[in-house]
Amino acid sequence: MDTGTHIVMGIALAGIATLDPVVTESTATTTSVMLGAIIGSQIPDIDTILKLKNNAVYIRNHRGITHSIPAVLLWPIALTAVIYPFFPGANLLHLWIWTFLAVFLHVFVDIFNAYGTQALRPFSTKWVALGVINTFDPYIFGIHIVGLVIWALGANPGYTFIPIYFLLIIYYLLRFSARRKVYLEVKKMIPDATEIIIAPTMKFRQWRIAVMNKHQFFVGRAVKDEVSILDQFNRVPVPETPVLNAAKKDKNLSAFLSFSPVYRWEIDEYDDYYEVRFIDLRYRSNDYYPFVAVVQLDPSLTIITSYTGWIFSEEKLRKKLEILPG
Structure with missing residues (x-):
């Protein structure tokens, strides 16, 4: 997801953390957990700094090792070690738990993008990209903003965001269903396809499509479940010249x-x-x-x-x- 969405998700998680009675029993625990949730929701994207070097390094490494299984385990420990000295009265275990949930949520939601992550490292370097949610999804971002406004107006943040996240689960299921319909339509049009890549856009009913068979590439789009092929290219192997x-x-x-x-x-x-x-x-x-x-x-x-x-x-x-x- 984009940085803005990760930020609002971190704040939402901090709001949900207020339902934890251990978190709310002391100001130190509440404050440290909120910091852990917000910073933890951002820390896997620290590799964005690689853009300052060059695009090649960034493309090779973004969402790689910083989103891996070891990183998901180590980021919360590192952040807890940094935050806890400023709040020595905080509950150390619950600070770690909520920071871990923030890091895990960041990597988990990135899996649903077309870009994906290497979340299975070190067991596999394969990119896990389910391709159902755009990097910036206005519906996901928007419903978080609504929740933050409700919180700002005095509502309990935990009881505000719990139903919002149930709605988001339904939204994700709808996206999977919509993508499946597009996939089946593409398969009907190009039955000998060897690979079908369907990427979401910011618009709920629009998708980008790239398809390969043994001899051609097909580039298209889907709008309201109707698939159109826009370009076709012959597959020409890259020669050894x-x-x-x-x-x-x-x-x-x-x-x-x-x-x-x-x-x-x-x-x-x-x-x-x-x-x-x-x-x-x-x-x-x-x-x-x-x-x-x-x-x-x-x-x-x-x-x-x-x-x-x-x-x-x-x-x-x-x-x-x-x-x-x-």
Whole structure:
């Protein structure tokens, strides 16, 4: 989920914690638990700082080890160790319990996004991505804001958020059902599909679709259970050529390939350089595919420049690459 949603979820959990009689028996425990819930709801995303280094490192590592099983166990211990000295009168066990729940909830809800997490590490490096909830879901965020307003008006926060979370469970089940309908419709249209990727959007009844069979890629969308195929591409295996082999050594392209399961590739040759481009097919937006990796190499196949990330115009891509168009 996005940072804002994780924050309101942390505050909501802090509100639910007030139903714990041990939490409310002392000011120190109440305050420390609220801090633990709010900070714990954010701490797995500390790897966002990797963006300051470069996109390649961020793409390879975001929601990786910081969302793993060891991390879920260690974050609460570390946060409890930091918070407790400021509130020595707090109940240590209940501070740890609510901090653990906050960390666990963060990783758990991220599993439902299309991006997913490596939540099964160290047992598996597979990305767990159920693809039923958009990274920012206005309904989930909105109902939390409603709960916070009710709390601010004087209602009991625990009794406010418990029914809200029951409603959210129903909402998640509805999303699974809606996604299943889209999946079955896609399977009807492309019965020989070998992989079907369905990604949610911010709109409840709209989904992005990327499909593979043995020979083609299909890119489409679903609106109100009606599936439309918008683009089709022949699947062309990436050949073993000197240019492509040299490009694959680039850190940005390598990061892209570690993250993207459905992509097409292009090679352009100019007077004084080659340009290799890999395009993720999962994120079509306004007839454009914004998630790319681009590598430029000189005639001796030395990498000149490269980029991976989200780009919504060719002009901006050229600025990122810092050379003029070919």
